[in-house]
Amino acid sequence: MRLWVESATSRTFLASRLHHARGLNRLCSNTAETRTRRSYSTSNQTILNIPKANVYRFGDPNKASPVFKDLEWTIRDGESWAIVGPAGNEKTQLLEMLLGYMRLHPSPPGGMFPFLSSKGADPHSSVSLVSFTARRAAGGGAFVDYTARYGAVREEDRLTLREALFSDHSEGGANASELEVLAERLDLKRLLDLPFIVLSNGQTRRARVARALLRRPEILLLDEPLTGLDVNHRPKLTDLLKEIHETGKPRILMSLRPQDPLPNWITHVAAVDGTRVSTGPRALVSAMPAENILDNGCKQVHSTTPDIQQVELVHMKDVNVRYHERHILKNVEWVIRAGERWHLKGANGSGKTTLLSLITGDHPQSYTQASSNFRLFSQPRRRLPTSTLARKVGIASPEIFNAFPRRLGPSALSVKDAIATGFEGTYSYRPRSGEMDERIDELLRALGPRNWSTEPNQQLEDWSERPFAALSSGEQSLVLLMRALVGRAPLVILDEVFAGMDSRMISVARAYLRDKLDPEQAVVFVTHWEEEVPWNLENTRKLTLSDGVATIS
Numbered sequence: 370m371r372l373w374v375e376s377a378t379s380r381t382f383l384a385s386r387l388h389h390a391r392g393l394n395r396l397c398s399n400t401a402e403t404r405t406r407r408s409y410s411t412s413n414q415t416i417l418n419i420p421k422a423n424v425y426r427f428g429d430p431n432k433a434s435p436v437f438k439d440l441e442w443t444i445r446d447g448e449s450w451a452i453v454g455p456a457g458n459e460k461t462q463l464l465e466m467l468l469g470y471m472r473l474h475p476s477p478p479g480g481m482f483p484f485l486s487s488k489g490a491d492p493h494s495s496v497s498l499v500s501f502t503a504r505r506a507a508g509g510g511a512f513v514d515y516t517a518r519y520g521a522v523r524e525e526d527r528l529t530l531r532e533a534l535f536s537d538h539s540e541g542g543a544n545a546s547e548l549e550v551l552a553e554r555l556d557l558k559r560l561l562d563l564p565f566i567v568l569s570n571g572q573t574r575r576a577r578v579a580r581a582l583l584r585r586p587e588i589l590l591l592d593e594p595l596t597g598l599d600v601n602h603r604p605k606l607t608d609l610l611k612e613i614h615e616t617g618k619p620r621i622l623m624s625l626r627p628q629d630p631l632p633n634w635i636t637h638v639a640a641v642d643g644t645r646v647s648t649g650p651r652a653l654v655s656a657m658p659a660e661n662i663l664d665n666g667c668k669q670v671h672s673t674t675p676d677i678q679q680v681e682l683v684h685m686k687d688v689n690v691r692y693h694e695r696h697i698l699k700n701v702e703w704v705i706r707a708g709e710r711w712h713l714k715g716a717n718g719s720g721k722t723t724l725l726s727l728i729t730g731d732h733p734q735s736y737t738q739a740s741s742n743f744r745l746f747s748q749p750r751r752r753l754p755t756s757t758l759a760r761k762v763g764i765a766s767p768e769i770f771n772a773f774p775r776r777l778g779p780s781a782l783s784v785k786d787a788i789a790t791g792f793e794g795t796y797s798y799r800p801r802s803g804e805m806d807e808r809i810d811e812l813l814r815a816l817g818p819r820n821w822s823t824e825p826n827q828q829l830e831d832w833s834e835r836p837f838a839a840l841s842s843g844e845q846s847l848v849l850l851m852r853a854l855v856g857r858a859p860l861v862i863l864d865e866v867f868a869g870m871d872s873r874m875i876s877v878a879r880a881y882l883r884d885k886l887d888p889e890q891a892v893v894f895v896t897h898w899e900e901e902v903p904w905n906l907e908n909t910r911k912l913t914l915s916d917g918v919a920t921i922s
């Protein structure tokens with residue numbers, strides 16, 4: 370574990386293990402409590418009880434079509450459940466139902482959570498949700514400046530990770546040593562005194578889980594917690610969740626995409642398919658078709674002609690990024706030529722986003738690199754206005770997904786408006802020429818819902834005019850992929866672009882990336898899942914970042 374390596378001596382190691390063991394016990398429960406709970410956990414107490422009900426949005430009458438039909442779901446103590454289903458709103462809606470945001474008819478006698486009712490606890494404050502699928506509604510749906518973390522952090526953004534973790538549970542009871550233990554288990558300890566805003570995508574996700582655990586709900590719902598985590602942090606998180614779930618403080622219920630590995634401690638599954646939810650022991654329910662997202666034909670062998678390959682789009686030599694004593698990128702060398710396919714990989718926090726933000730010009734330190742060491746499109750970065758760069762680099766990333774405006778009402782961006790912002794790399798409505806509309810229609814024909822939706826065709830007529838903000842998170846990801854592709858930029862950066870998409874959408878998107886790009890377009894594909902790379906791996910160049918050091922293979 371990195372933290373231990375940093376803290377050197379074996380004595381420190383032993384002390385930290387002891388501290389760790391004590392803290393985790395406290396976090397979960399003390400030993401006596403654990404024993405009591407073990408016998409309690411075989412007591413077969415009912416945790417969730419929905420004998421049979423239709424589920425409606427509040428305000429909808431019983432004759433409206435239900436969100437879930439004939440839902441029968443019982444969870445008993447000692448069971449470990451996961452909700453599995455394709456991207457779309459269904460898994461999230463099921464979790465929202467558990468939060469009390471839906472109406473059940475008939476309503477379960479004794480409430481949905483009998484164990485809470487018997488304690489007199491309020492389900493609203495005892496069940497909490499951390500969702501990783503969609504941006505929380507903030508700022509009225511306005512664009513969020515995601516570049517703030519690259520520069521000098523403003524005073525109002527200085528809240529540290531430690532403060533962010535503590536601010537939420539000060540009334541709760543978790544104490545400083547519990548925070549330290551959780552931070553260690555989630556590999557966040559060395560980040561505790563950094564501003565929360567500077568954390569990487571994966572670090573932020575782990576921090577949000579820690580914050581929710583420290584609030585000590587009775588039940589913690591996690592919506593797709595594995596998305597965006599690197600290969601080492603996934604088992605670390607699921608192992609921790611297992612240990613905590615076994616203590617019952619809190620009980621944990623997570624939703625997973627069909628392509629996520631189902632942790633072996635999960636005993637039961639609720640499989641969501643449209644309005645139907647099948648619930649039962651893992652072995653029975655997992656008889657549902659296992660979706661192989663990557664089974665979409667053989668991979669194309671990508672090759673470029675030598676004349677195209679002469680054109681250097683990005684030239685980096687000895688590129689460094691530092692924030693005071695933190696050295697994030699270390700003497701990086703990287704040349705991207707026209708037509709090349711790259712897979713950029715590396716653990717959470719290794720510097721991928723930072724590296725890409727130099728290329729997009731979003732990072733202030735892109736100006737401070739020596740001109741001879743850092744050229745974009747054959748020019749020193751300083752000579753290229755950021756607006757020009759925005760047209761030359763088509764990009765989709767978790768940062769843009771989170772930042773993209775999601776207003777509803779008269780100023781809402783439609784699907785077409787959202788795709789069109791990609792021509793200039795902006796975030797607000799721009800009038801379109803007929804030629805632009807043709808290009809958007811071409812993309813919609815290739816990547817739009819007729820290729821992946823199960824809705825009848827006539828219901829899809831108006832899809833491109835729907836508000837972007839009203840789409841499911843998988844649909845939003847696909848629209849933002851179209852936004853990155855619409856301008857046929859010479860360089861396309863696709864960072865975790867399949868997050869939230871279901872297997873059909875991924876299959877369509879992969880086929881497009883294999884077959885439909887212009888030969889001279891270069892693509893950098895960032896993913897923690899090697900299987901997602903659309904091209905034959907042997908013909909895809911790899912840049913691996915490890916703690917800021919780049920290795921090319």
Ligand SMILES: Nc1ncnc2c1ncn2[C@@H]1O[C@H](COP(=O)(O)OP(=O)(O)OP(=O)(O)O)[C@@H](O)[C@H]1O
Binds near residue numbers: 519697719
């Ligand atoms: N302003 C800052 N001050 C200090 N450290 C920072 C700052 N901005 C970023 N970092 C650190 O730089 C490191 C690299 O972050 P980056 O977002 O590039 O990682 P990443 O490889 O993209 O990770 P992920 O896979 O989680 O998205 C992280 O450890 C992050 O905490």
